[in-house]
Amino acid sequence: MRFMRQVSNLLDDEHRASISLLDRVDRALAGRDEVALKELAQPLVRQLEHEVTRHFRFEEQHLFPRMDEAGDGDLAALLAEEHDTLRAVAEELLPLARRLSGGALAAPDRTTLMRLANEMVERQVAHIQKETMALLPMLDDLLDDDSDRELAFAYAADA
Amino acid sequence: MTAPPPSGPAAGKTPARAAVRAPLGGTFLSGAGGRLLPASLPLRFFGAAVVFHLLAWLVVLITAAQWPQWRGGLGPPLAALHLVTLGTLAASAIGASLQLLPVATRQPLQQLRLIAALWWVFVPGVALLTFGMGTASPVLLAAGAVAVIAALLVFGVLLGLNLRGARGMPGVVAHGWGAVAALLVLLGSAAALVALWSGHSVLDRDAARGLHLLAGVFGFMGLLALGLTHVLLPMFALGRVPPDREQLIQAALAGAAILAGGAAALGLGRPTWLNGAATVLGGAALALHLHLVRGVLATAMRSDLGRSGRLMRVGWAGLGLTLLLALVRPATQGDQPWGLLFGAAAVAGWLLTFLFGVLQRILPFLVSMHAAQGRRRPPTPAALTLELPLVWHLRCHLLALAALAGGLASGSADLIRLAGLVGALGAAAFALFFQVLMRRMRDATATPAGERRLEKK
Numbered sequence: 001m002r003f004m005r006q007v008s009n010l011l012d013d014e015h016r017a018s019i020s021l022l023d024r025v026d027r028a029l030a031g032r033d034e035v036a037l038k039e040l041a042q043p044l045v046r047q048l049e050h051e052v053t054r055h056f057r058f059e060e061q062h063l064f065p066r067m068d069e070a071g072d073g074d075l076a077a078l079l080a081e082e083h084d085t086l087r088a089v090a091e092e093l094l095p096l097a098r099r100l101s102g103g104a105l106a107a108p109d110r111t112t113l114m115r116l117a118n119e120m121v122e123r124q125v126a127h128i129q130k131e132t133m134a135l136l137p138m139l140d141d142l143l144d145d146d147s148d149r150e151l152a153f154a155y156a157a158d159a
Numbered sequence: 160m161t162a163p164p165p166s167g168p169a170a171g172k173t174p175a176r177a178a179v180r181a182p183l184g185g186t187f188l189s190g191a192g193g194r195l196l197p198a199s200l201p202l203r204f205f206g207a208a209v210v211f212h213l214l215a216w217l218v219v220l221i222t223a224a225q226w227p228q229w230r231g232g233l234g235p236p237l238a239a240l241h242l243v244t245l246g247t248l249a250a251s252a253i254g255a256s257l258q259l260l261p262v263a264t265r266q267p268l269q270q271l272r273l274i275a276a277l278w279w280v281f282v283p284g285v286a287l288l289t290f291g292m293g294t295a296s297p298v299l300l301a302a303g304a305v306a307v308i309a310a311l312l313v314f315g316v317l318l319g320l321n322l323r324g325a326r327g328m329p330g331v332v333a334h335g336w337g338a339v340a341a342l343l344v345l346l347g348s349a350a351a352l353v354a355l356w357s358g359h360s361v362l363d364r365d366a367a368r369g370l371h372l373l374a375g376v377f378g379f380m381g382l383l384a385l386g387l388t389h390v391l392l393p394m395f396a397l398g399r400v401p402p403d404r405e406q407l408i409q410a411a412l413a414g415a416a417i418l419a420g421g422a423a424a425l426g427l428g429r430p431t432w433l434n435g436a437a438t439v440l441g442g443a444a445l446a447l448h449l450h451l452v453r454g455v456l457a458t459a460m461r462s463d464l465g466r467s468g469r470l471m472r473v474g475w476a477g478l479g480l481t482l483l484l485a486l487v488r489p490a491t492q493g494d495q496p497w498g499l500l501f502g503a504a505a506v507a508g509w510l511l512t513f514l515f516g517v518l519q520r521i522l523p524f525l526v527s528m529h530a531a532q533g534r535r536r537p538p539t540p541a542a543l544t545l546e547l548p549l550v551w552h553l554r555c556h557l558l559a560l561a562a563l564a565g566g567l568a569s570g571s572a573d574l575i576r577l578a579g580l581v582g583a584l585g586a587a588a589f590a591l592f593f594q595v596l597m598r599r600m601r602d603a604t605a606t607p608a609g610e611r612r613l614e615k616k
Contacts, residue, residue: 019397019460085536122539125461129397132460 005143006152007063008136014055015128021047022121029114029121041101044117048090048097056083058155063135066142075134082127089120196258198529198600200274204254205522207282209593211246212511213586215239216559218293220579227570231368231498233300233356238293240506245285245307248380248510251518253281253314258525259387260321260335270317281310297357304353308346315342330406334386337414341378344370344421369424376505377441378417384513385413385448392452395467395520398459401451409447416440438485445478466553470516473557477508499567507560515556515589519549526596530603538603545595548588555585 003009021043028036060083064076096113099105105113143151219226222235229236257274284306291300319339325332348371351362361367386406393400416437423433452475456462464471484501523540531537559582566574 016460023461088536118541119539122541126539128460129394132397133394133400 003136004140005148007143007148007155008139010152010155011055011059012132012136014051015132018047018051018124019128022124025117026121029117038100041097045094045097045101048094052086052090054158056087058158059083059131059135062151062154063139063142067135067138070138070142072138075130079127079130079135082123082130086120086123086127089116089123092116093120196261196274197271198526200271201254201258201525202597203275203278204250204257205518206593206597207278207285208247208250208254208518209586209590211242211250211285213583213590214289215242215247216579216582216586218242218579219563220576220583222293223566223576223579224572226566226575227572229499230495233292233295235293238289240502241285241289241292243506243511244375244380246289248506248514249311250281250285251514252380252383253277255387255517255521256318256335256383259390260318260331273313274317277310277313280306281314284310297353301353301357304349308349311342311346315339315346318342328390329403330389330401330410331386333407333410334382334413337410337417338379338382338386341374341382341417344374345379348374363426366425370421372502373417373420373424376502376510377413377420380510382410382413382417384510385409385444387517388448388452391517391521392455392471393459395461395464396456396459397461398455398457401454405447405451409444409451412440412444412447416444434485438482441485442482445475445482449475464520466549467516467520470512470519470553470556474509474513474516477504477510477512481505481509496568496570500564503560503563503567507563512556512560515552519552519589519592522593522596526600530600538599543596543599543603545592548592548595551588552585552592555581555588559585 003012021040024036025040025044027033028040060080064080067073067076093113093116096105096109096116099109100113139148216239218235218239222239225234226236231237284303286303287299288303288307291297291303318335322332322335322339325335348362348367351367352364352371354361355364355367362370389401389406392398416439419433419440420437422428423430423437427433481501481504484497484504488497488501523544526543527538527540530543559578562574562578562581565571566576566578
């Protein structure tokens with residue numbers, strides 16, 4: 001799915017990368033594939049530390065206020081609530097993912113990691129569903145060429 | 160680097176401007192939180208559907224010996240059929256459309272007490288009607304029919320009012336209007352059949368039966384299923400919503416097929432040609448539908464829909480088989496067993512299978528949305544779902560369909576009994592899934608301890 005705005009496409013690309021990573025984590029969890037899970041731990045840490053934080057912050061600072069002004073405050077509030085929930089899950093998951101990427105995890109911690117990773121997968125997918133189906137098409141209307149270019153540049157510079 | 164403030168085009172947009180844009184499936188997701196009915200309203204209809212579904216298979220199991228001789232009159236097979244069509248399919252359609260359409264059409268429902276009262280008229284009405292059919296009691300049948308027709312008329316009015324104010328999603332709305340029109344024909348033909356069984360001839364029996372089957376299966380339920388797929392599938396799979404134009408063409412093809420079939424049932428023109436035209440138009444509508452489905456899945460981020468997707472695919476195959484049987488029927492010079500197979504393929508193969516594919520996905524989602532209200536970390540759909548019963552339901556449902564088809568084709572009561580047994584086991588498994596879902600919703604919304612229990616599941 002391609003959108004008219006650069007910002008929409010940037011966010012969409014990140015969503016696709018995120019879904020792809022989460023799907024791999026999901027498969028590794030479902031198949032109890034310890035080797036794959038360990039390999040995925042570092043990319044997952046990177047995503048939780050960097051991508052999620054940056055992506056959420058950008059949307060909250062630059063997109064949600066525009067949605068609110070355009071009369072879509074309900075959706076913006078819903079997405080912001082989901083960001084808070086995802087941050088809470090990420091906060092618990094991140095230390096375990098870091099320890100997994102650095103070496104072995106004790107059995108109880110591994111069980112907790114699997115539970116939290118499963119929860120992260122499901123919540124992220126549901127959140128991305130909402131953004132892809134509702135927020136990104138909306139940006140075609142909310143942004144004009146100039147603001148789209150400036151926002152896309154600002155987002156790229158924040159990487 | 161500082162990004163520009165939220166000004167420019169956004170600043171000048173009004174809510175009305177925002178409302179006319181983006182007729183996407185995502186409006187369901189974005190609006191669902193704000194337009195959720197109280198949980199008890201849609202869920203009571205889904206709960207009734209789950210119970211009636213189990214009852215239907217139990218009737219098949221207990222009365223299998225009577226099925227090979229059945230020719231469409233009063234008796235247990237007719238009761239079982241209506242436990243599926245009215246009790247399971249229509250009850251689910253009411254629950255789903257009351258919940259989904261207000262969000263898809265961006266029109267909130269106001270008449271909450273009326274919807275609650277509707278259940279109290281509809282569900283006992285279906286119980287009475289099917290009991291009257293099963294025991295060949297015209298008085299009970301008529302009493303039940305009055306209640307069911309009244310309830311469905313009220314539902315039709317609610318649906319029509321909602322569609323009248325619809326904004327966006329013209330394809331879904333067109334299918335909805337077709338379903339409303341078909342509902343009126345369905346209720347009219349039902350009244351004519353009840354009058355016939357009570358000794359009053361209003362309409363020729365075969366014409367009334369033909370219209371009833373067509374309007375109920377293909378019109379009311381079929382159009383709702385085809386239309387709502389364009390809301391649900393893009394949401395499940397994260398794919399592109401089919402273009403409005405194609406959705407409208409699909410609605411027109413399906414509507415034309417139903418009109419041609421209706422004209423044939425009334426004996427207008429040359430019924431053989433009209434039935435043939437109906438089948439061809441129906442085939443074109445199905446081909447376009449599958450093309451649009453493929454388009455959604457081709458752009459989907461998550462095209463593997465799991466068990467739910469497998470059931471939906473079997474459902475579409477059931478519709479294809481139904482249309483093939485419609486082509487074969489005229490050449491068979493009689494109703495047996497082709498008429499029964501045609502009905503079974505349409506009702507059980509297509510609609511029932513498709514419905515359970517959708518229900519097992521939409522119910523946990525809906526419950527999680529309700530459980531989310533006011534919660535810092537609401538339960539996920541997976542945490543609310545007990546998976547194992549759904550695995551058993553899938554296996555049992557497919558085996559029951561095969562046994563039913565074999566039993567009807569060969570006139571074997573034993574195979575029909577097997578279908579009843581296995582179908583009832585599958586229905587019981589689905590009922591267990593639903594019961595656990597309700598219990599977990601109560602746990603999640605009742606206490607923080609319950610919420611924690613769910614987090615660990």
